[in-house]
Amino acid sequence: MDVEEVDPVSGRKTTGHEWNGIKELDTPVPRGVLMFLVVTHLFALLWWILMPTWPIGTTYTKGVLGTDQWDRVEEEMAQSQAARAKWTNAIETKSFDEIMADENLMQFVRSSGRQLFGDNCAACHGADAKGAANYPNLTDDDWLWGGEPENIAETLRVGINSPHGESRVAQMPAFGRDQMLERPQVRQVAQYVYSLSHPEASTPENVEALQAGREVFLTNCAACHGEDAKGSRDVGAPNLTDDYWIYGGDIQTLVTSIHGGRQGHMPTWDERLSESEIKTLALYVNDLGVEKP
Structure with a gap:
């Protein structure tokens, strides 16, 4: 027969469990904790009865109160739309x-x-x-x-x-990739376009190259951008004489755009708004x- 051991400090019996010299006391769960567990379980049971809770196939239990958050959201949205109706x-x-x-x-x-x-x-x-x-x-x-x-x-x-x-349709052809222009011509027209917004880039040393670039521009680009390079809003062609750029206005980026082309995209919103x-x-x-x- 096992002999019950009593802790000499607290005077309580031990359970017989020991870990690293520490013995577990046979101490009952505090009454406050027990009451808390009872109350929470009763609340959960009451909530299951009153509110929508349990899934049943394609539906769920509706609860005694019949509360539906979806209906509440729809009601609040309707109220919001009614308040905005005057303005809309x-x-x-x-x-x-x-x-x-x-x-x-x-x-x-x-x-x-x-x-x-x-x-x-x-x-x-x-x-x-x-x-x-x-x-x-x-x-x-x-x-x-x-x-x-x-x-x-x-x-x-x-x-x-x-x-x-x-849809509005606009596309910058890939003049280099599709071999419409030779590599030197791509570089020349890029330098010419760059000089339109950077007059300081036009010097006596490169005037012939810029003139060659202008000839390439008039032959290949003016149909959309105009002979003055100010663009056309009818076809979505940007003004190349200012300093506003979507893809970048430095010479290397211009070369990339002329060589590989550009085709921006904006979604249509008429079915979403x-x-x-x-x-x-x-x-x-x-x-x-x-x-x-």
């Missing part, structure tokens, strides 16, 4: 000029447009809309297809080089480039 209806029915002349509506545009832009456009154009490598800055006044709200709204609606049937949301975004983007007093 005005956006839908008024012209761009009328909206821009209404400061109260423009306050709504700036608030709502900022959220729409962050949710749909910031991933490419940046939260500040100033673009990044290969994505245009939307805060300046340099536009491929026009910067008026109507132009921006149309670009949002159909996209650029998108699957939309009315409502008409009022597209108008709001167009007005918001246009407003980014307007100098504030």
